[in-house]
Amino acid sequence: MSSADLTSERDLPPEREASTKGDIAPERDGPRDTGMDDVSLHRWLARTWRTPPGIIGALSSVDHKVIARRYLITAFLFLCLGGLNAVAMRIQLSGPQRGLIGPDLYNQLFTMHGVTMMFLFAVPIVQATGIYLVPLMVGTRNIAFPRLNAFGYWVYLSGGLFAWVSFALAMAPDVGWFAYVPLSGPEFGPGKRADVWAQMITYTEVSSLAVAVATIVTVLKQRAPGMSLDKIPLYVWALLVTSFVVVFAMPAVMITSTFLILDRLVGTHIFNPAEGGDVLLFQHLFWFFGHPEVYIIFLPATGMVSAIIPAFARRPAFGHLGLVLSLIAVGFLSFGLWVHHMFATGLPKLGASFFTASSMLIAIPNGVQIFCWLATLWDGRPVIRTPLLFVFGFFFTFVIGGLTGVMLASVPLDLQVHDTYFVVAHFHYVLIGGSVFPLLGAAYLWFPKITGRMMSERLGRWHFWLAMIGFNAAFFPMHIVGLWGMPRRVYTYPAELGWGNINLFISAGAVLFFLSFVLFAFNLVHGALRGTPAGDNPWDAGTLEWATSSPPPSYNFARIPVVTNVEPLWAERGALPVASGLRVDARELIISTVAEAHPDIREKSATPSIWPLLAAIAVGATFLYSIFTPWAIVWGAAPIAVTLVGWFWPKGDPEDEE
Amino acid sequence: MNQRPALDLSGLPTFGHGPRSPTWWGTLGFMALEGMGFALAAGAYLYLVTLWPNWRLSAPQPNHWPGTIVTLLLIASLVPNHILNTYAKRCAMRPVRIGMVVMSLLGLAPLVVRWFEFPALNIYWDTNAYGSMIWVLLGLHTTHLITDVGDTIVLTVLMFTHHGYSGRRFGDVGDNVFYWDFVVLTWIPIYLLIYWLPRLG
Ligand code: HEM
Ligand SMILES: [Cu+2]
Numbered sequence: 091m092s093s094a095d096l097t098s099e100r101d102l103p104p105e106r107e108a109s110t111k112g113d114i115a116p117e118r119d120g121p122r123d124t125g126m127d128d129v130s131l132h133r134w135l136a137r138t139w140r141t142p143p144g145i146i147g148a149l150s151s152v153d154h155k156v157i158a159r160r161y162l163i164t165a166f167l168f169l170c171l172g173g174l175n176a177v178a179m180r181i182q183l184s185g186p187q188r189g190l191i192g193p194d195l196y197n198q199l200f201t202m203h204g205v206t207m208m209f210l211f212a213v214p215i216v217q218a219t220g221i222y223l224v225p226l227m228v229g230t231r232n233i234a235f236p237r238l239n240a241f242g243y244w245v246y247l248s249g250g251l252f253a254w255v256s257f258a259l260a261m262a263p264d265v266g267w268f269a270y271v272p273l274s275g276p277e278f279g280p281g282k283r284a285d286v287w288a289q290m291i292t293y294t295e296v297s298s299l300a301v302a303v304a305t306i307v308t309v310l311k312q313r314a315p316g317m318s319l320d321k322i323p324l325y326v327w328a329l330l331v332t333s334f335v336v337v338f339a340m341p342a343v344m345i346t347s348t349f350l351i352l353d354r355l356v357g358t359h360i361f362n363p364a365e366g367g368d369v370l371l372f373q374h375l376f377w378f379f380g381h382p383e384v385y386i387i388f389l390p391a392t393g394m395v396s397a398i399i400p401a402f403a404r405r406p407a408f409g410h411l412g413l414v415l416s417l418i419a420v421g422f423l424s425f426g427l428w429v430h431h432m433f434a435t436g437l438p439k440l441g442a443s444f445f446t447a448s449s450m451l452i453a454i455p456n457g458v459q460i461f462c463w464l465a466t467l468w469d470g471r472p473v474i475r476t477p478l479l480f481v482f483g484f485f486f487t488f489v490i491g492g493l494t495g496v497m498l499a500s501v502p503l504d505l506q507v508h509d510t511y512f513v514v515a516h517f518h519y520v521l522i523g524g525s526v527f528p529l530l531g532a533a534y535l536w537f538p539k540i541t542g543r544m545m546s547e548r549l550g551r552w553h554f555w556l557a558m559i560g561f562n563a564a565f566f567p568m569h570i571v572g573l574w575g576m577p578r579r580v581y582t583y584p585a586e587l588g589w590g591n592i593n594l595f596i597s598a599g600a601v602l603f604f605l606s607f608v609l610f611a612f613n614l615v616h617g618a619l620r621g622t623p624a625g626d627n628p629w630d631a632g633t634l635e636w637a638t639s640s641p642p643p644s645y646n647f648a649r650i651p652v653v654t655n656v657e658p659l660w661a662e663r664g665a666l667p668v669a670s671g672l673r674v675d676a677r678e679l680i681i682s683t684v685a686e687a688h689p690d691i692r693e694k695s696a697t698p699s700i701w702p703l704l705a706a707i708a709v710g711a712t713f714l715y716s717i718f719t720p721w722a723i724v725w726g727a728a729p730i731a732v733t734l735v736g737w738f739w740p741k742g743d744p745e746d747e748e
Numbered sequence: 749m750n751q752r753p754a755l756d757l758s759g760l761p762t763f764g765h766g767p768r769s770p771t772w773w774g775t776l777g778f779m780a781l782e783g784m785g786f787a788l789a790a791g792a793y794l795y796l797v798t799l800w801p802n803w804r805l806s807a808p809q810p811n812h813w814p815g816t817i818v819t820l821l822l823i824a825s826l827v828p829n830h831i832l833n834t835y836a837k838r839c840a841m842r843p844v845r846i847g848m849v850v851m852s853l854l855g856l857a858p859l860v861v862r863w864f865e866f867p868a869l870n871i872y873w874d875t876n877a878y879g880s881m882i883w884v885l886l887g888l889h890t891t892h893l894i895t896d897v898g899d900t901i902v903l904t905v906l907m908f909t910h911h912g913y914s915g916r917r918f919g920d921v922g923d924n925v926f927y928w929d930f931v932v933l934t935w936i937p938i939y940l941l942i943y944w945l946p947r948l949g
Contacts, residue, residue, distance in 0.1 A: 303781075307777065368877075665751055
């Protein structure tokens with residue numbers, strides 16, 4: 091498509107209001123970028139889009155890159171905390187009958203490890219990566235609903251602090267990361283521990299949902315002119331599908347945790363079989379979310395792989411359409427599988443077979459993806475750099491995790507190894523292989539964009555091998571102890587069983603794996619301070635985030651690119667076509683049509699505001715208080731309402747008016 | 749990277765109604781996730797119904813009249829709601845102001861009747877699981893109703909200030925109309941589940 095097509099009469103939306111019709115004040119027009127020289131353009135845009143100085147300014151930021159950076163750092167710190175939990179557990183299990191950690195602390199440790207990894211690390215970090223990259227990749231200047239996005243971060247942060255402060259007070263949940271009733275119910279879960287679980291879920295899901303909606307609207311409505319559906323980068327597709335899965339899956343866990351807290355706090359009987367409730371209802375609701383959760387973590391990781399492979403194979407992805415369709419198929423199928431987590435509960439036979447079959451069905455789109463990736467590598471001229479190494483690590487690990495998954499999908503085997511270390515091994519292969527390795531590759535790929543400097547390639551290779559060896563040493567033998575019958579969630583085991591040596595080996599592997607993250611952290615810090623300057627496009631990659639400087643300016647693009655290809659920078663090597671005509675004294679960006687991405691509206695993007703933080707404090711305090719009394723909801727309503735009005739009430743900026 | 753101007757956007761409008769505007773899509777996203785929450789709560793209720801052959805667990809029938817009145821009020825409110833929408837599209841200030849006041853009142857009216865719905869359920873939330881579930885369903889929709897009415901009132905006030913004279917605000921009115929339709933729509937299945945399903949058994 092030539093760029094002239096984009097403005098032809100045919101493409102204009104049929105009902106097009108002139109802005110002067112009706113009772114609206116005429117647009118107070120400002121200076122436009124048309125024909126403006128680069129220096130003045132940068133000066134104008136920098137002033138318009140900057141995050142205000144000072145502490146209040148920083149807390150008011152709505153720049154997607156600033157928020158994403160905070161998210162990324164916070165999630166990484168939670169990864170370290172969850173990792174320390176794991177190391178503590180492994181030290182306790184490194185020999186039989188060790189007395190380092192008692193059963194009560196051990197229960198808190200594995201629960202905190204599980205919830206931290208799932209709710210405070212894995213989901214937030216993939217969403218945060220999306221918050222940073224999606225607006226850049228679709229060629230816009232900020233995420234949709236930037237204040238909602240900022241609010242999401244603050245709610246997430248308060249949820250994480252809430253959980254970890256509870257842990258410091260020995261009040262952490264101790265009922266496992268999925269907190270099944272009746273163990274977590276009012277009868278067997280005295281104290282506040284299960285309430286902490288329930289409310290930390292509420293915090294983190296509110297924030298995930300907010301980010302998901304913002305991401306969906308950014309992708310559907312803010313794409314650069316010409317980026318029709320078939321030209322959306324695969325990574326962006328992955329985030330779009332993931333966000334839809336979040337929108338339809340996360341409400342299930344919020345309903346679960348709300349029901350639980352109602353049972354505990356005001357005496358409802360939803361999960362109480364003595365009064366007409368049911369305990370399995372909890373499991374159904376939880377896994378309706380819990381299985382898609384795995385794909386919420388995994389789909390963005392496949393998007394990262396689809397970004398890394400073309401960049402280093404030096405050709406566009408093979409089978410672009412096939413990859414997109416598999417992403418969508420995985421998104422849909424992820425909802426059909428939850429019952430395989432409940433085989434041990436004695437479901438009707440036919441139902442169980444159905445879920446076994448659909449669990450295996452999901453292997454088809456995943457297979458298509460792997461085939462397309464291999465074909466891309468096969469046909470390209472691969473340059474082996476750290477990001478690609480981690481992709482190879484992902485292939486290897488994920489295939490093993492997938493194989494044990496197929497084994498677990500058969501009911502008889504599942505009944506044998508249910509709740510043993512075999513399962514622990516399986517899901518770490520899937521979660522770490524399927525998500526953490528691509529994430530580490532992505533970190534090496536995009537770090538130069540975020541900081542403007544390169545990470546060390548040499549340390550990167552050390553990091554990769556240390557991680558691979560440590561990971562497999564820690565988790566492969568878990569399959570074996572699992573088959574020997576070692577149950578998960580036990581704080582110790584007797585010496586006579588002869589599990590001592592292998593557990594010592596596992597623990598050594600776990601420490602090695604942890605050390606690989608220490609090396610990674612060192613490489614991050616070293617790269618940020620000392621790394622060689624990266625330039626705009628150090629990998630000579632083809633997507634739009636590489637068209638702007640590293641790190642990108644607050645306004646992302648001085649002029650919005652016009653897209654003609656899936657890999658725009660490879661298609662337009664001479665000069666990138668760009669759009670003009672936007673105001674420079676107000677935060678303008680382009681709203682385009684959903685399918686074709688025809689430019690449609692000059693939209694104003696929200697200005698910095700402290701209100702999202704205040705709203706998050708009001709909401710957070712209400713959640714916190716609600717574990718003590720249901721009246722918290724009533725008392726909290728007023729401050730929440732006030733902060734929301736403050737948030738939405740126009741302040742007279744040009745951005746508020748038109 | 750070198751650039752070449754290829755497209756002039758200076759003539760684009762600064763706002764659009766309905767699906768043209770990002771807020772409309774954001775509203776749709778929130779409807780989807782809230783709708784999902786309702787669907788799951790309803791699903792949980794139906795799950796318990798099929799589990800217990802003597803459902804209602806020998807509780808008395810609910811009195812449907814307050815609920816029925818709420819239903820009628822909500823359905824009736826759709827008419828002015830859509831009239832308001834046509835004026836919002838035309839950015840006509842006077843009728844929009846009137847319409848917003850009317851819709852605020854039509855939002856408060858069902859809330860008042862809702863107050864009488866809870867006792868009319870004829871059971872408490874902590875009596876048994878049947879009581880718990882119908883309180884939960886009614887509570888969810890009430891929260892929904894309260895937040896939307898609050899939102900409508902704030903927007904009404906805003907339309908009476910000078911901030912109202914902007915395309916964006918008229919767009920907000922349109923999205924408010926859209927959301928109210930959703931509030932009404934979600935009530936119908938909940939109404940049937942609470943008041944008529946127990947009458948079947
Ligand atoms: C340093 C790396 C890690 C080590 C050494 C490790 C180790 C362990 C161990 C030993 C258990 C079983 C505890 C027990 O059942 O007694 C466990 C459970 C678990 N791990 Fe990890 N893990 C690591 C990283 C991760 C990551 C990155 C994730 C998620 C993305 C994760 C998610 C989980 C979950 C969900 C559980 C289940 C918790 C529960 O039983 O409630 N782990 N981990
Ligand atoms: Cu699953």
